Amino acid sequence: MRLEIKSASHLPRRYLVTAQITMSDRDYELPYALRQQDGSLIVSASEGSPIREAYPELSYRINAQGTEMVLKDERRLMPGLAPSAAPLLVLETSPSAAWSLRIGGRLDGWRGSEPDPAEPMVFESEKNGYRAGMAKLMNHFRLEHPQDVASVRRLDMLAWWYTHNMRVHFAVPHGLEQYGGAAWGTRDVCQGPAEYFLAVQHYEAVKDIIRTVYAHQYEASGGWPQWFMFDRYYRVQQEESHGDIIVWPLKLLGDYMAATGDLSILDTELPYTDEDTFEPTRQKHSLYDHVLKQMDYIRSRFLHGTSLSSYGDGDWDDTLQPASAELRAYMVSSWTVALTYQAVRQLGGLLAAADGGARSSQHAAFGAELLKLAGGIREDFHRYMNPDEVIPGFLYMEDARHPDKWLHPTDERTGIQYRLLPMTRSMIAGLITPEQAEAHYALIKRELSFPDGVRLMNRPAAYEGGVSTRFKRAEQAANFGREIGLQYVHAHIRFIEAMAKLGKPDEAWQALQVVNPIGIAHSVPNAELRQSNAYFSSSDGRFATRYEAAARFEELRQGTAAVKGGWRIYSSGPGIYMNQLISNVLGIRVAADVLQLDPVLPAELDGMSFRFAVAGRSVRILYSLSRSGGEIRRVAVNGEEAPFGRIAGSYRSTGAELPLTELERLWLSDAEAVNEIVIEA
Known part of the structure; x- marks a missing residue:
């Protein structure tokens, strides 16, 4: 990477360059190694860092051309600080009218004297090459209107930035606020990047995601990690997962097969992952066998002889993770049930219609089995959730004869009456009738629609100093942001998908606008100034505490309270948004x-x-x-x-x-x- 600095007036100036450097998995936890050699700075990980364990020779070189650099630290800015009180790399340059800073990394280590590339990068040619590559990735996307309609122009610009944001999430999963980690979330990669690549017809990329994800399926249980890292960090993964994680690879496989007609992917030989060592198994099995094991896992989670899955460690809304073992065992997420129905029905229909191929009769029989299961899920959903009235957020089914509805008008425990996710997913999945869909659309408009988008629930969970009784983060988190603040953009984008399913063009188009950061004030008058070229994961009320947020929550509905953008870039949202724009709107x-x-x-x-x-x-x-x-x-x-x-x-x-x-x-x-x-x- 090269940064060029030139004085337009050709005046020599001195500069201070600062950098916070982390060569471990957490800030400030471990020092990094720094040495000066041949006019360059060499940065590497110290003993005890997971980076050192995985890539012992990895190092970065920082050098300057056209000026001299003097190494300083944070005391150059704040002389009174004790050494290393707030570690900061500070470089002070000699006066120069034009100079450049270069940062390069090598897996085999910098020795300090290696020459720079023989052909230095030229900004214009690099820029043109980048734009050409992006245009190809975007399938040459261009949206125009003869009257230069502002909303069309903003979406055309946004497509470039959301493609960039998607690539970051796919290739180096970091965000501007969430800059640590770099893991693939199983549900995340099966949505954002995969949906984007399907929308722009880059099917090999989707196929590669499917192969990678299914290779991380656990051999013993048939389940998946919540997230996993790759390269030499592949052993770093979260083996416990939420109740919906098992469904997303199945849904992606169905989406890929529906888009391509490629059933031969089921013959792909893939390893499993050993749950104890996190190593790939030596023996490989067909993807079809992986799916059979996956379905066994899904069936094993059904409660009391129904086709309704237990909640487990949660669903997509991380803030509603259950606070007790009883809730994990006996709760049912109506959203997860709808998602399971959608995935099982789609894959079943594709396999049941299989024609030709060595295993077509086997596939067709399995497809018929899946369609029968989907029918059972639908029957139990209508029996227990009763969508003729209001779909509950959850059922509590310790006693299947007397299930309790939570996050429902009859719920006296949580004080929350309506939950968005099961309503929109039931529409997307085609799980409810047109009349039921219209009734729930009207309910969403009345109870969950705000000027800056739809909310996850009609009111936030009660906060009593961080003590959990039912849900973990919803009752613990002190910050009124992201899912806690209830306007989570990912969920709003699924509302756009539901509106397209129902055929509501004005709703779908306006919903695209209110979460477009480019010129957002045109669509959301109470939005504070925010970065326009970055996806924001939420629209958060400008409240100092959870108590203030609870007291003033109705101001968000009225549009009188200011809203600000949440965490940026790191989300499956940009890819999902582009899929809704291209495929469904x-x-x-x-x-x-x-x-x-x-x-x-x-x-x-x-x-x-x-x-x-x-x-x-x-x-x-x-x-x-x-x-x-x-x-x-x-x-x-x-x-x-x-x-x-x-x-x-x-x-x-x-x-x-x-x-x-x-x-x-x-x-x-x-x-x-x-x-x-x-x-x-």
């Missing part, structure tokens, strides 16, 4: 051998165009919209009308699908040319 999806055109857009966006690539062909999709969310009436490809079928959905059937083989005859003969697809709705 703009409505461009590839499903095996067909192109699906299924936009959910307001009529005010008539004339908007979307540059993208479909099956390797560059396209410009023009939206001709006569009414919001209307049924597609006509599709034309390069001026020629294209026959299409109707997409069947749980709540609407307004989209169109075209066989990719039919598109082959309609594409322009020049493979590099931009094809035009007109959608009239």
Whole structure:
């Protein structure tokens, strides 16, 4: 990495360069090794650091060109400090009008005298190369409107930054606030990066995620770690996991197979992970066998002969982890049940329709078994959750004959009546009827919708000095932020997905805007100034304490309390957001051998165009919209009308699908040319 500093007036100036350096897994816990050699600083990990154990030769070199550096410490800024009271690397330069700072890392260690690369980096060429690579990754995404509509322009800009944020989460999982660690969360990587790569049709990347995740399945139990690290840190993982973790690899596998039609992935040979040593097993098994073991684990978690999974150590909302063994054993998360139904039904349908291949009859029989199980989950969900009324956040089923509904209007324990996640996931999964979906949509609008987005619950959990009685972090955390503050952007993005499922274009489009950090004041007037090129994981009320937040919570609903952005970048949210924008709002999806055109857009966006690539062909999709969310009436490809079928959905059937083989005859003969697809709705 090279930082160049030039004085526009060509005046020599002195500079102070400061850096906080951590060469362990926690700040300030261990010192790092620092030596000066041949005009450079060499930084490495000290004894006892996990970095030293995994990469004993790893070191970084810091040097400057065009100036002299003098090594200082924090006392250069605060002379009265005791040595190492607040460790800080400080470099003081000699006067210079133009100089550069270089930082390089080597796994085999810097000796100090190695030459710099023969061809120094040129900023313009590096920038152009980066942008070209990003454009290719984004499938040449470009969103435009002839009237230069501001909301369209902001989304077009955001696509670049959220692609960058997704790449950070995928490749080096760090955030600006959450800058330690660097693990893949099992549920996280199965959502954000995987959904992004599916949306932009980079299927090999998804396949690689599936292989990596399933190789971390535990051999003995069939479950997964909550998170795991990679490279030489692969033994570092959290073996205990929340009750929903087991479902996410299954859902991703179904999503991949639905998008590609690739059932051969089930024949991939993969190891398991040994739960005692965290080493990969020597013997490998087919991915199909992994799935069989996974389903055995899922069934083993069903309570009292039902098809409802026990809560275990929690679900997606980390703040609602159970505070007692009884709650872990007997609680049921209605959100996890809906997610399980969605994953099992999708994979079952794909396998039941298997045609051809050496194991097609075996796959079809297993698919029929999964569909039967999905039917049982649906039956028990409707029996116990009773979605004709209000879907509870949880059931407590110590006695299956008398289950208690928690986070429900009848709940007198928690004081919380409504929980968002099971409502939206039930819509996304197609688990409830159109009438039930409409009733819960109205409930969300009435009880959970705020100017800056939807909230996880209608009120925060009670805080009594950090003492837990039912839920851990929700009752312990002193900070009113992230899930505690209830506007968690990840959950809001799933609300967008639910609105697209129901065919509510105005809701979906506006919901995209209120969590777009670019020009957020246009959509959320009470939003404080925040960084525009970074995903924020939550919208947090500007309250000093949990007590103040509880007393003034209604001000958030009214939009009179200021809201600020939460932790930045480190989240699966950017990838999920881009998937909703591309696949469910703009409505461009590839499903095996067909192109699906299924936009959910307001009529005010008539004339908007979307540059993208479909099956390797560059396209410009023009939206001709006569009414919001209307049924597609006509599709034309390069001026020629294209026959299409109707997409069947749980709540609407307004989209169109075209066989990719039919598109082959309609594409322009020049493979590099931009094809035009007109959608009239």
